[in-house]
Amino acid sequence: GAGVSQSPSNKVTEKGKDVELRCDPISGHTALYWYRQSLGQGLEFLIYFQGNSAPDKSGLPSDRFSAERTGGSVSTLTIQRTQQEDSAVYLCASSLDGEQYFGPGTRLTVT
Amino acid sequence: DAKTTQPTSMDCAEGRAANLPCNHSTISGNEYVYWYRQIHSQGPQYIIHGLKNNETNEMASLIITEDRKSSTLILPHATLRDTAVYYCIVRVAHNYGQNFVFGPGTRLSVLP
Numbered sequence: 001g002a003g004v005s006q007s008p009s010n011k012v013t014e015k016g017k018d019v020e021l022r023c024d025p026i027s028g029h030t031a032l033y034w035y036r037q038s039l040g041q042g043l044e045f046l047i048y049f050q051g052n053s054a055p056d057k058s059g060l061p062s063d064r065f066s067a068e069r070t071g072g073s074v075s076t077l078t079i080q081r082t083q084q085e086d087s088a089v090y091l092c093a094s095s096l097d098g099e100q101y102f103g104p105g106t107r108l109t110v111t
Numbered sequence: 112d113a114k115t116t117q118p119t120s121m122d123c124a125e126g127r128a129a130n131l132p133c134n135h136s137t138i139s140g141n142e143y144v145y146w147y148r149q150i151h152s153q154g155p156q157y158i159i160h161g162l163k164n165n166e167t168n169e170m171a172s173l174i175i176t177e178d179r180k181s182s183t184l185i186l187p188h189a190t191l192r193d194t195a196v197y198y199c200i201v202r203v204a205h206n207y208g209q210n211f212v213f214g215p216g217t218r219l220s221v222l223p
Binding site for chain 1: 143145147153154155156157160198211212213214215216
């Protein structure tokens with residue numbers, strides 16, 4: 001009965017490097033969401049996948065951010081040329097019909 | 112923008128009921144009220160949701176006013192582990208085309 005898992009749990013990277021964050025949703029969940037949360041702030045929506053439909057990318061803050069979901073399951077969020085303001089906890093959630101189940105997040109620190 | 116308003120913070124004595132209010136005056140007929148909470152350094156956790164009837168589960172009760180413009184989450188016997196930020200969200204139940212908009216929430220502190 002695994003929940004949503006994310007890896008790595010922590011990532012420290014140098015400014016300008018690319019990073020990939022992984023999300024394994026709950027098996028059978030058709031929807032997958034990415035959010036980020038800066039220190040002391042609320043959740044900021046980034047991108048949403050629903051089945052085979054085109055993803056809703058309306059929350060991505062810049063073209064340095066991209067995400068894909070392969071085979072309707074695992075998702076990867078990629079941040080290119082990281083900046084210090086990208087430092088945050090990146091949360092993934094999956095859903096079947098309503099309530100979202102969140103992973104533990106990946107804490108990204110850009111130095 | 113979040114479609115809900117909540118108090119910024121609340122205190123509650125351990126063992127007492129915690130009543131967290133939420134206003135959602137522009138809620139649409141097909142929108143549900145969802146509650147999540149986020150304990151420090153963890154991902155948000157689903158608590159409960161409802162449409163118009165009051166709901167209860169092992170975690171909490173949800174009371175929705177008849178006009179559906181406000182609701183209250185009730186933790187019947189708050190414990191120190193219930194200290195968290197509580198988010199009230201309105202959205203349609205299905206996944207199609209709408210994400211969850213998390214406002215700033217209410218920071219509940221349960222005091223010994």
